[in-house]
Amino acid sequence: MIDLEVPRKLGPLVxxxxxxxxEVFRPISRKYDRDEHARPKELxxxxxxxxxxxxxxxxxxxxxxxxxxxxxxxGPQGNRNGSNLSTALSVMELCRGDVGLLLSVPRQGLGNSxxxxxxxxxxxxxxxxxxxxxxxxxxxxGSDSAAIRTTAVLDGDEYVLNGEKxxxxxxxxADLIVVWATLDRAQGRAAIKSFVVERSNPGLVLDRLEHKLxxxxxxxxxxxxxxxxxxxxxxxxxxxxxxxNGFAGAMQTFDNTRPLVAAMAVGLTRACLEETRRxxxxxxxxxxxxxxxxxxxxxxxxxxxxxxxxEAAYLLTLQAAWMADNGKPNSLQxxxxxxxxxxxxxxxxxxxxxxxxxxxxxxxxxxEKWARDAKILDIFEGTxxxxxxxxARQLLGLSSAQLR
Amino acid sequence: MTAAxxxxxxxxxxxxxxxGSDVVDRLGVRGPTERVLYRATRxxxxxxxxxxxxFSAATRRSAPVRxxxxxxxxxxxxxxxxxxxxxEAWRAFAAEQLRPxxxxxxxxxxxxxxxxxxxxxxxxxxxxxxxxxxxxxxxAVTAVLAAEALAHGDAGLAVGALAPAAVATALAxxxxxxxxxxxxxxxxxxxxxxxxxxxxxPRALFDPAHLQxxxxxxxxxxxxxxxxxxxxxxxxxxxxxxxxxxxDGRPALFLVEPAAGGVHVAPxxxxxxxxxxxxxxxxxxxxxxxxxxxxxxxxxxxxECVARSRIVWAAIGVGVARAVLDHVIPYVNERVAFGEPIxxxxxxxxxxxDIAIELEGLRLVxxxxxxRADAGRDFAREAALARSxxxxxxxxxxxxxxxxxxxHGYVCEHPVxxxxxxxxxxxxxxxxxxx
Numbered sequence: 001m002i003d004l005e006v007p008r009k010l011g012p013l014v015x016x017x018x019x020x021x022x023e024v025f026r027p028i029s030r031k032y033d034r035d036e037h038a039r040p041k042e043l044x045x046x047x048x049x050x051x052x053x054x055x056x057x058x059x060x061x062x063x064x065x066x067x068x069x070x071x072x073x074x075g076p077q078g079n080r081n082g083s084n085l086s087t088a089l090s091v092m093e094l095c096r097g098d099v100g101l102l103l104s105v106p107r108q109g110l111g112n113s114x115x116x117x118x119x120x121x122x123x124x125x126x127x128x129x130x131x132x133x134x135x136x137x138x139x140x141x142g143s144d145s146a147a148i149r150t151t152a153v154l155d156g157d158e159y160v161l162n163g164e165k166x167x168x169x170x171x172x173x174a175d176l177i178v179v180w181a182t183l184d185r186a187q188g189r190a191a192i193k194s195f196v197v198e199r200s201n202p203g204l205v206l207d208r209l210e211h212k213l214x215x216x217x218x219x220x221x222x223x224x225x226x227x228x229x230x231x232x233x234x235x236x237x238x239x240x241x242x243x244x245n246g247f248a249g250a251m252q253t254f255d256n257t258r259p260l261v262a263a264m265a266v267g268l269t270r271a272c273l274e275e276t277r278r279x280x281x282x283x284x285x286x287x288x289x290x291x292x293x294x295x296x297x298x299x300x301x302x303x304x305x306x307x308x309x310x311e312a313a314y315l316l317t318l319q320a321a322w323m324a325d326n327g328k329p330n331s332l333q334x335x336x337x338x339x340x341x342x343x344x345x346x347x348x349x350x351x352x353x354x355x356x357x358x359x360x361x362x363x364x365x366x367x368e369k370w371a372r373d374a375k376i377l378d379i380f381e382g383t384x385x386x387x388x389x390x391x392a393r394q395l396l397g398l399s400s401a402q403l404r
Numbered sequence: 405m406t407a408a409x410x411x412x413x414x415x416x417x418x419x420x421x422x423x424g425s426d427v428v429d430r431l432g433v434r435g436p437t438e439r440v441l442y443r444a445t446r447x448x449x450x451x452x453x454x455x456x457x458x459f460s461a462a463t464r465r466s467a468p469v470r471x472x473x474x475x476x477x478x479x480x481x482x483x484x485x486x487x488x489x490x491x492e493a494w495r496a497f498a499a500e501q502l503r504p505x506x507x508x509x510x511x512x513x514x515x516x517x518x519x520x521x522x523x524x525x526x527x528x529x530x531x532x533x534x535x536x537x538x539x540x541x542x543x544a545v546t547a548v549l550a551a552e553a554l555a556h557g558d559a560g561l562a563v564g565a566l567a568p569a570a571v572a573t574a575l576a577x578x579x580x581x582x583x584x585x586x587x588x589x590x591x592x593x594x595x596x597x598x599x600x601x602x603x604x605x606p607r608a609l610f611d612p613a614h615l616q617x618x619x620x621x622x623x624x625x626x627x628x629x630x631x632x633x634x635x636x637x638x639x640x641x642x643x644x645x646x647x648x649x650x651x652d653g654r655p656a657l658f659l660v661e662p663a664a665g666g667v668h669v670a671p672x673x674x675x676x677x678x679x680x681x682x683x684x685x686x687x688x689x690x691x692x693x694x695x696x697x698x699x700x701x702x703x704x705x706x707x708e709c710v711a712r713s714r715i716v717w718a719a720i721g722v723g724v725a726r727a728v729l730d731h732v733i734p735y736v737n738e739r740v741a742f743g744e745p746i747x748x749x750x751x752x753x754x755x756x757x758d759i760a761i762e763l764e765g766l767r768l769v770x771x772x773x774x775x776r777a778d779a780g781r782d783f784a785r786e787a788a789l790a791r792s793x794x795x796x797x798x799x800x801x802x803x804x805x806x807x808x809x810x811x812h813g814y815v816c817e818h819p820v821x822x823x824x825x826x827x828x829x830x831x832x833x834x835x836x837x838x839x
Contacts, residue, residue, distance in 0.1 A: 004481070005479065007478045292609075304788060304792050308769070308792035309765075336761045389750070391761065392750075395757070396736070403753050
């Protein structure tokens with residue numbers, strides 16, 4: 001039966017995440033925005049709480065490890081509201097608190113999502129309880145991730161990795177870095193594999209931490225891999241070069257993590273709208289759902305339009321997560337959600353700052369910070385343009401060679 | 405699926421009506437439709453003399469019957485089996501009866517097509533089984549699915565076909581026992597009267613909460629005066645529900661039988677939705693009884709009516725926007741410029757992506773609004789948001805559709821120019837449809 005409400009059974013989880021956002025994240029938002037590279041130690045305690053949320057419930061959890069396909073799992077027949085949906089909902093609530101801080105919660109990195117998605121049982125056990133960051137981007141390869149130059153060469157029982165990785169979220173603080181490297185550049189995307197590298201590996205050299213527009217609570221690291229030796233059992237997925245389907249396996253992670261990044265954007269948008277509604281209320285502007293927008297104040301009409309785009313992004317995100325829970329292919333819907341949520345959060349955040357005027361632009365409130373945080377959400381895990389490409393290729397039935 | 409789960413809000417009677425219809429045979433959808441039938445009867449298609457019809461209650465109920473609210477529990481985007489089968493039949497009808505007749509319907513009213521549409525049992529979708537309808541639970545979601553499927557064929561014809569259903573649904577939701585007994589048997593019967601929900605008035609910045617049509621109380625009833633715009637099938641309408649300002653200044657809904665006198669109808673052709681055969685209705689001191697007041701004149705009922713109507717207009721927008729997307733995809737793949745299909749250019753391809761994304765967002769927001777209405781939750785916000793998306797993205801999708809075809813989009817050889825005109829309506833129309 002068609003119903004688009006948050007299921008009752010997830011109410012407690014959502015309420016808990018909301019509490020974390022209000023009582024843990026918000027009070028320290030500005031502090032770690034100003035103190036860019038300090039480790040938010042308040043989050044160590046929180047990580048244990050979120051681990052508990054993950055373990056204590058068969059509904060899946062609140063964090064990055066909760067996302068995986070449900071198709072191959074035994075479960076009750078019929079409609080499922082599982083860990084993809086619960087994770088999306090809790091990520092929305094946590095990012096209503098602070099996106100940068102969510103990205104800094106130990107053991108909830110995108111590397112953890114990759115491990116959850118493609119690791120075998122032995123690996124899953126070996127990496128359990130450890131915080132994993134993701135290293136894909138290189139100075140000369142961003143959206144074009146098939147063009148990466150970092151190499152991996154098998155030498156005895158170890159792979160030797162050489163190259164340069166940038167924009168590694170939580171790279172300084174994580175325990176593990178999932179590094180994408182190619183076994184053979186001549187063989188293109190099929191030869192790209194991911195390797196789990198210990199942060200303490202002497203061949204993994206931290207170059208610098210970036211200074212950023214926003215999400216300053218989250219460390220963004222640049223590494224050099226200098227003859228970095230990785231045990232062969234730390235390669236994720238099949239070791240061979242499969243010409244047909246190799247890269248698809250690596251990219252599969254994104255189908256699961258894109259709804260999460262969309263959820264981050266939805267949460268941030270919600271924060272902006274709630275704050276703006278409060279400011280408008282203080283200024284004597286009420287939003288009337290029944291009156292035509294053109295008959296209300298310009299501010300109320302603008303709020304209504306922003307709320308509408310928020311709602312579309314919110315439901316597109318839940319749809320993508322729900323499809324993953326129910327084993328339905330959701331690559332198209334995940335990209336639609338990411339595209340809509342990413343552009344909506346930037347658009348809404350910037351408009352909310354303007355509606356707030358000097359108050360919105362100043363540092364007394366968090367609106368200006370959210371507007372800075374927002375921009376990354378339309379960039380990482382696939383830019384707006386990449387999402388539009390994915391959507392268009394699927395709808396038009398075109399290959400990446402035809403629609404470049 | 406348990407027996408309890410099978411007893412869905414949408415009963416089998418709408419399917420039964422379909423099963424008895426010739427339309428089903430012509431469309432070749434009998435197989436799936438029959439799978440859930442417990443009986444199939446039909447006593448022949450009747451064309452009654454509509455001119456002499458009087459609405460009267462054969463049996464009178466002591467209390468009104470309302471569809472129950474639904475009980476959800478899980479996030480779910482899967483329609484029920486019954487909804488899926490109905491949607492399949494509506495889609496087939498839209499493809500074979502509405503789309504091919506859309507161009508002709510712009511020039512002349514296609515009464516025969518409306519007759520065919522009546523066989524789909526659309527008026528039964530919001531009416532409880534006890535009153536001869538098809539449902540036990542509220543079915544705004546089903547109404548949304550119907551509007552979406554039919555509008556994919558043609559928006560104007562879909563609006564005309566759904567107009568009597570809006571009146572039937574309004575009676576089910578807000579009619580008292582007498583009103584239900586008097587009007588619903590005809591509306592859910594074999595010979596469905598043309599009927600319409602008339603709220604919009606012809607002026608800029610129209611606000612449904614501040615109507616200029618007045619209902620002046622007089623001994624034994626009210627006298628209605630005013631002008632209603634874009635009323636579908638107005639010339640044929642045997643029953644109207646009219647929004648009018650009551651004595652206290654607040655809006656209310658009144659049942660009006662045009663045959664009773666004082667109702668004048670003139671053609672009201674517009675930019676689009678021409679298949680709906682819309683007319684302008686002038687009410688000149690129209691006397692109605694005290695029993696004509698719907699929903700006891702409660703302003704909350706009127707506001708709910710306006711919001712429910714906007715939800716279905718959004719669904720019409722979804723159906724037309726989907727038609728645009730379905731049309732432009734093959735076109736841009738086949739149209740060659742500069743040596744390759746234009747779909748190979750990002751400027752073109754991204755436009756397709758944007759249409760699809762905004763369409764899907766609008767569809768989900770519309771469904772959420774309808775599902776909340778069915779569950780008895782407040783849905784004013786969601787209806788307003790669906791309207792906002794319709795207004796902005798709907799119109800833009802219409803424009804993009806023409807743009808992608810270039811000059812070919814501007815000529816009537818392709819339907820995209822009609823969809824451009826139809827999509828301008830979905831964010832501004834008030835009344836007419838009801839979920």
